[in-house]
Amino acid sequence: MKVSPVALAFTVLASRNASPIRAFSNAASVLLQSSTTSSSAAAADGRKGRLVAACPSTAAAAATARAMSSTAVSTPTSSAASPPANPLLECTGLPKFSVIEPSQLTPAVTAILEKLEADFAALEAKMGEGGEEVMGYEDVLPVVEKMQHPLGARRADFIRRRACIPGYAWGIASHLNGVKNGDELRAAYEENQPKIVQANMKFSQSKPLYNALLRVQRGWEAADGGEAKADDDDFATAQRRRAVENSIRSMKLGGVGFEEGSPEQARYKEIKMRQAELSTAFSNNVLDATKAFGLDVTSPADVEGVPESAAAMWAQAYQQHLIKECKDDEDKKKALEEAKVDAAAGPWRITLDGPSYIAAMQHLPNRALRREVYLGYMTRASEFTVEKLEKMDEEKKKDVDEKERKDKPGKNNVPIIKEILKNKKELSGLLGFANYAEMSLASKMAPDVASVAKLSNLILEKALPAAEKELSAATALAREVGGDEYSESNLEKLMPWDTSFWIERLKEKTFDLKEEDLRPYFALDAVLKGMFKLIERIFDIEVREANGKAEVWHPDVQFFELYDKQSGEHVASFFLDPYSRPADKRGGAWMADCLGKSDALGIDVPVAYLTCNGSPPVGDKPSLMTFREVETLFHETGHGLQHMLTRATVGDVAGINGVEWDAVELPSQFMENWCYDKPTVYGFAKHYETGEALPDEMFEKLLQQKTFGAGMMACRQLLFGMLDMELHSKFDPDGDETIFDVHRKMADIYTPYSKPVDEDRFLCGFSHIFAGGYSAGYYSYKWAEVMSADAFGAFEEVGLDNEDAVREVGRKFRDTVLSLGGGVAPMDVFKRFRGREPSPEALLRHNGLA
Numbered sequence: 066m067k068v069s070p071v072a073l074a075f076t077v078l079a080s081r082n083a084s085p086i087r088a089f090s091n092a093a094s095v096l097l098q099s100s101t102t103s104s105s106a107a108a109a110d111g112r113k114g115r116l117v118a119a120c121p122s123t124a125a126a127a128a129t130a131r132a133m134s135s136t137a138v139s140t141p142t143s144s145a146a147s148p149p150a151n152p153l154l155e156c157t158g159l160p161k162f163s164v165i166e167p168s169q170l171t172p173a174v175t176a177i178l179e180k181l182e183a184d185f186a187a188l189e190a191k192m193g194e195g196g197e198e199v200m201g202y203e204d205v206l207p208v209v210e211k212m213q214h215p216l217g218a219r220r221a222d223f224i225r226r227r228a229c230i231p232g233y234a235w236g237i238a239s240h241l242n243g244v245k246n247g248d249e250l251r252a253a254y255e256e257n258q259p260k261i262v263q264a265n266m267k268f269s270q271s272k273p274l275y276n277a278l279l280r281v282q283r284g285w286e287a288a289d290g291g292e293a294k295a296d297d298d299d300f301a302t303a304q305r306r307r308a309v310e311n312s313i314r315s316m317k318l319g320g321v322g323f324e325e326g327s328p329e330q331a332r333y334k335e336i337k338m339r340q341a342e343l344s345t346a347f348s349n350n351v352l353d354a355t356k357a358f359g360l361d362v363t364s365p366a367d368v369e370g371v372p373e374s375a376a377a378m379w380a381q382a383y384q385q386h387l388i389k390e391c392k393d394d395e396d397k398k399k400a401l402e403e404a405k406v407d408a409a410a411g412p413w414r415i416t417l418d419g420p421s422y423i424a425a426m427q428h429l430p431n432r433a434l435r436r437e438v439y440l441g442y443m444t445r446a447s448e449f450t451v452e453k454l455e456k457m458d459e460e461k462k463k464d465v466d467e468k469e470r471k472d473k474p475g476k477n478n479v480p481i482i483k484e485i486l487k488n489k490k491e492l493s494g495l496l497g498f499a500n501y502a503e504m505s506l507a508s509k510m511a512p513d514v515a516s517v518a519k520l521s522n523l524i525l526e527k528a529l530p531a532a533e534k535e536l537s538a539a540t541a542l543a544r545e546v547g548g549d550e551y552s553e554s555n556l557e558k559l560m561p562w563d564t565s566f567w568i569e570r571l572k573e574k575t576f577d578l579k580e581e582d583l584r585p586y587f588a589l590d591a592v593l594k595g596m597f598k599l600i601e602r603i604f605d606i607e608v609r610e611a612n613g614k615a616e617v618w619h620p621d622v623q624f625f626e627l628y629d630k631q632s633g634e635h636v637a638s639f640f641l642d643p644y645s646r647p648a649d650k651r652g653g654a655w656m657a658d659c660l661g662k663s664d665a666l667g668i669d670v671p672v673a674y675l676t677c678n679g680s681p682p683v684g685d686k687p688s689l690m691t692f693r694e695v696e697t698l699f700h701e702t703g704h705g706l707q708h709m710l711t712r713a714t715v716g717d718v719a720g721i722n723g724v725e726w727d728a729v730e731l732p733s734q735f736m737e738n739w740c741y742d743k744p745t746v747y748g749f750a751k752h753y754e755t756g757e758a759l760p761d762e763m764f765e766k767l768l769q770q771k772t773f774g775a776g777m778m779a780c781r782q783l784l785f786g787m788l789d790m791e792l793h794s795k796f797d798p799d800g801d802e803t804i805f806d807v808h809r810k811m812a813d814i815y816t817p818y819s820k821p822v823d824e825d826r827f828l829c830g831f832s833h834i835f836a837g838g839y840s841a842g843y844y845s846y847k848w849a850e851v852m853s854a855d856a857f858g859a860f861e862e863v864g865l866d867n868e869d870a871v872r873e874v875g876r877k878f879r880d881t882v883l884s885l886g887g888g889v890a891p892m893d894v895f896k897r898f899r900g901r902e903p904s905p906e907a908l909l910r911h912n913g914l915a
């Protein structure tokens with residue numbers, strides 16, 4: 066389909082550029098991983114700190130990243146009498162987290178790969194070298210799906226799908242690597258990763274398989290008389306067609322076209338292997354640099370005015386740090402563990418973990434300390450942090466040097482990025498694309514780089530004036546009440562470490578509503594219950610707590626089951642890992658599949674992992690969420706619902722599988738809109754101690770705040786998106802221009818009011834595009850926002866207080882967007898729900914521009 070909804074959207078936007086966009090629907094559009102959250106510009110807005118959002122895509126990204134990097138926690142084989150069977154080899158039911166050990170990964174992968182190779186070789190032989198043996202659909206994809214399931218890395222690599230990596234051993238390892246990262250798991254993961262990449266490549270480059278798929282496709286076309294049925298009502302057929310079509314495209318992109326034994330084929334393989342290694346190194350470096358930083362604060366004056374929850378979090382971090390330092394001194398450790406943490410008296414330790422970093426940027430009153438934290442964050446995994454690490458531990462460094470092979474990626478991400486970009490450019494060239502961006506867009510809704518740029522610039526036109534206005538208001542406030550250090554003579558303009566802080570003060574002044582004041586109304590348990598009520602109301606699905614019915618990897622993890630209200634059937638389940646755990650859990654939030662629906666595998670009840678990094682309970686208080694964390698929970702749940710409520714039964718297109726990257730944020734961003742729907746919010750916003758409902762006045766302010774600071778946020782997102790595009794299209798990794806030059810150049814266009822400081826190494830922590838799946842795809846967030854806003858618009862049109870009508874539209878959303886998943890092209894799915902192509906009207910309206 067040539068016309069993309071967004072292309073259409075652009076047209077409409079263009080024709081209505083009369084009023085400047087003051088704000089974009091905030092949250093929805095911006096999904097940041099915590100790690101990328103704060104560019105200088107970014108720091109400016111309240112939401113900037115979206116700790117999260119790594120969604121599926123992110124999720125995916127996370128998964129991919131993880132997939133590329135890690136594994137579980139291993140333990141040396143114990144000398145117990147009879148070792149239990151390897152739980153990673155049991156491919157049915159839920160993972161047995163209680164007995165899974167990192168040491169089991171290698172034996173599991175080895176055994177699985179051996180069988181997989183033999184089975185696949187037999188299948189290839191059956192298909193005939195040129196795929197000339199006529200086989201039907203049933204003899205091809207479902208067979209491959211079954212074969213790959215035990216591994217669980219089902220073609221993830223060549224489909225470059227956001228992670229997913231459904232299935233077993235490797236899927237579990239990838240998951241644990243994200244939520245229970247440890248040295249042993251990491252080592253096991255790294256050891257096995259190349260084998261997985263290689264195995265995937267065998268599939269993606271199998272000529273017999275490719276030819277067999279082409280024959281299946283041609284057979285269908287012949288039966289249709291050459292007419293492809295785009296609006297096929299027969300979903301069973303449609304999803305098979307999509308799966309085959311996607312696979313063929315992915316295989317093309319995976320290099321199946323190379324002649325066997327050709328230098329191109331060899332080079333392609335070489336690059337793929339190296340890229341996996343580089344992404345893993347990139348992501349581990351970011352994690353290590355994040356962990357290595359800690360700023361101890363001892364003077365209460367330095368945390369004056371900081372919200373209690375942040376102070377408590379920092380005090381707890383200080384204590385945890387001391388405990389860690391104890392190493393083997395058990396008595397000391399015990400004493401510390403028992404000591405009461407005093408949030409008001411300190412000391413405190415500020416870390417670069419998402420919630421901590423964001424709180425520091427928004428609330429830390431001491432400007433010099435804020436700068437230190439900011440630069441700590443912005444220089445992660447760069448030459449600056451590497452230097453520091455080296456100074457800190459000369460000995461260790463020597464050790465590492467000896468161990469590291471000459472070509473092993475180091476701790477500094479600058480050379481890694483350069484090599485990644487170079488490789489991607491070469492890779493796309495091998496496949497006949499002019500650059501990597503072209504290759505990336507070949508499997509997305511957006512037709513080309515120009516249309517992405519066009520949308521970005523259209524939005525910029527409206528967002529930039531708004532951003533400039535926001536910054537000048539923040540500056541004025543700083544000058545007025547900030548004292549001498551913010552006077553015009555001392556400070557020409559606010560620095561990146563100032564903007565978030567002053568935007569936050571401006572917001573408080575404007576709305577007299579502190580985030581802290583809201584938190585007591587958003588206790589996790591209550592929010593969950595309220596969200597489940599909404600799901601029941603609009604989708605006719607009941608969510609039941611099912612703790613104890615599944616093994617978990619951490620005591621904080623909860624388990625839930627979904628039941629269809631009409632049939633009473635158990636249709637899906639999910640794990641929720643809600644809190645931040647800086648020591649071993651990656652930052653951000655994401656959804657990933659544990660089990661995906663599939664006829665071939667006989668899996669009827671899909672299971673999802675929802676991972677957030679929210680505020681943990683502190684002391685005897687429950688987890689009190691920030692509003693942003695509430696939105697994030699809704700967001701990830703949106704992804705989860707698409708995975709769980711899918712009707713697609715072909716694994717490749719069930720749930721979020723097979724959904725175009727730039728369409729995958731539709732259900733997630735859609736769900737966020739409900740956080741501003743009064744009946745929904747009042748379903749859960751009750752004070753955790755008194756049970757008192759959120760005061761009306763506060764809710765009104767929340768609504769008004771929705772677009773506060775949105776100009777800067779939109780500009781920052783546009784910067785990230787176009788920086789990503791530029792690096793993957795025009796940038797020459799061998800040229801004189803550095804990646805940081807490109808960052809500055811793009812910042813001149815998209816955030817001219819806030820340029821990167823000299824030390825800014827934001828790109829060294831931009832995991833989305835260097836370790837996740839977002840390369841030349843970061844723009845997707847905005848792209849999908851047009852659709853998600855428009856989808857919510859359908860509910861607004863019938864009236865959000867018209868219960869019957871809302872139910873009806875809700876069912877329709879479930880029956881289309883949530884049910885069809887990747888089984889139908891995204892434009893068609895949208896049209897089936899909305900009765901027309903997407904329009905940006907709703908987005909504009911949500912931003913006060915209609």
Ligand SMILES: [Zn+2]
Pocket residue numbers: 096118119120121122123124700704730733
């Ligand atoms: Zn998402």
